[in-house]
Amino acid sequence: MYDTGIPYKIKLRTLPGSVLVRLLVFALLLLSGSLLRPAHVLADTVFCHEKSELSSEMELYRLGSEFHTGRSSQGMCVAGSYIIYTRYTSDFAPTTYIVIDSRTRKEVGRYSFNTLHSNSLTWNPDREELVCVSKKHAFVFSFRDHRMNLVRDIVMSHNCCKIAYVSSLKTYYLGTSDTIYRSNDFQKLKPVFHVPKMAVDQGMGFDGNNLYIIWYTFGHNTIAVYSPEGVFQRSYSIVSSIFREVEEVDFLNDKMIISVANSKEQNGLYTVSGKHIFSNWETFKQATCSKDGIKIRTCRQCRWTEMKSIPATGVHRLDKWITIKKPSCEKKGKKVRKCLDCGQAIETESIPAKGHRFSHWKTITEPDVMTKGFQIRHCERCDKAEVMDMACLPAYVRIYPDSLSLSAGSSYEEIRVHLNKGDRIVSWTSANPDIAGVSETGKVTAHRPGETRITVQTAGGGRAGVQIKVGFFSYIAEKLLKLGEK
DSSP: OOOOSSOHHHHHHSSOOOOHHHHHHHHHHHTTTTTOOOOTTTOOBBBOOOOGGGGSOOOSSEEEEHHHHSSSEEEEEEEETTTEEEOOOOOTTTTEEEEEEEETEEEEEEEEETTTOOOOEETTTTEEEEEETTTTTTEEEEETTEEEEEEEEEEEOOOOOOEEEEEETTEEEEOSEEEEEEEEESOOEEEEOOOOOSSSEEEEEOSSOOOEEEEEEEEEEEEEEOOOOOOEEEEEEOOOOOEEEEEEEEETTEEEEEEEESGGOEEEEEEEEEOOOOOOOOEEEOOSSOEEEEEEEEEETOEEEEEEEOOOOOOOOOOOEEEEEEOSSSSEEEEEEEEEOEEEEEEEEEEEOOOOOOOEEEEEEEEOOOSSSEEEEBBBTTTOOEEEOOOOOOOOOOEESSEEEETTTTTOOOOOOETTTOOEEEEEEOOOTEEEETTTOOOOOOSSSSEEEEEETOOOOOOSEEEEEEEEEHHHHHHHHHHHHO
16 A cells, blocks of 8 residues: 555544544545555555654654744755755745754754745755746755855746756756756756656656656655656655645655645655665566566565666577478578567578489480480479480491302392481492492392492491402303303
C-alpha cells in the first residue's frame, strides 16, 4: 500500500471526533484510491523513514514549526546549510522569504520582495545566487551569510513555474507544464525534453543526479524522477489525509525536503529520510545481445521497488541452422543461424551443390562409317539432359577372294566385298590394266599373262585389293585358237 508512512489509525485520530465525519473521510480515502492502491513492481512508491527521527504523531518530521501560519507557501530550496522558505499571500503583495538554519532549525532571516506568485526557488552555489521563477519572470538574488538581495528581474520567453539548478552541468533547468528547458542566463531557453502532464505542475528539485518534478491532485502528490537527459527513472507517490498540496522539493544531505501548502495549520516543511532495507537484486527482464535488461529489488518495509538496467550482453544466442536457399544440382544453397533474441542472421554458410544423378546412356542414333551417332541421358533430380556423340565406325573393307588366277581373255565378277555400316564402294582400279582390267561394278577381265592388283576404294576411306595372276599357257592357247578361226 502506498502512503507517506503515516499509519491510518494515527490519521483517523487526527480527524474530528464525530464518527460520521470519520466514516465520511474514510470513504473519501477509498474513493481517491489511497487505501486501495496495491504495491506493484515498477509502480509509484514512497520513501522509507527513519523511525528514530520521527515524532509520535506522524512519520514526516516538521522543520521550522513556528512558521506554519499564513495563507499559503510556495517556493523552497536548500542553500548550503540553510533552507529558504517562502510565505505567499497574493500576486500583488510582497512574498516573505524565511531563512532557516538547518542545523539549529531556527529562523535566521526574513525578507520581503514582490516576486508575484513565487512559484519555485533554487540555489546556485557556483554563483552564490538564489533564483525564484514566477509568471515569465526570473528573480535573481545574491545570497551570502544568509542575507538576500534582489539583483535582477529577467523577463523570460516562457511562463516557467519550476526551476532547479543542475550542479553537474552547471546550468539551470526550468519547466512549463510539459516542457523542460535549460538556460544559463534566462534569456535563451533551450528545450531539453518533454514530460507527460499528470496533473497540476508544481516545483522541481535536483539531488545531484536526477530531477524531481512534482504533480499535484487533491490529497495526492506524485514526484516524477528524470535524468538530466530526460530519461524517466521512477516516481514517488505521497498520499496523506493531513496535508493537501506539496509545492516544492529539494535535498538536504540524504533527506528529501518537501514544502506543504494549502493545508491550514499543517503548512510547512517536512523531511523524508530514504533508508530502505532491500532484498537481493532479481532479474525482471533478461538482457539480450542488443537490448538492456532490468533488475529490481524491493524494500522489505515499504515495498518500494528500485530498478536498474542490465547492460546488453553483446553475445548472440544462436538458433539451429535454417536453409534459406536449397542447393540444386549445379548451384550452391545457403543456410543461416539467427540470434534467438534479435533475429539477426549471425552466421552464414553455403551448402554444396548436389551434383547430377544421371541415368544410363541411351543410344538415340546408331553411328555408321559416314555419320556419327549420339546418346542421351537425363538427371534424375533436375531432368537436365546430356547428349554425347558416338564416333563414326571405322572404314573396314574385307574382300574375298584376296587372290585370283585367270586365263587371258577370261573374266571374273564374283568378287565379294564386306563393308561396315554406312560405307560404300566408290572405285575399282587395276594396277596394270593391260594385264587385267576391272569395271565399275568389280568385274575383272584378264588380257595377257602377268600379275596385277585390283583395288577397291570406299567412301569411308577403306581400301582392299585382290592379287590377279593371268596364266601364260592359256594365253598362247587363246591366241592359237583365234588364228585358227581366221
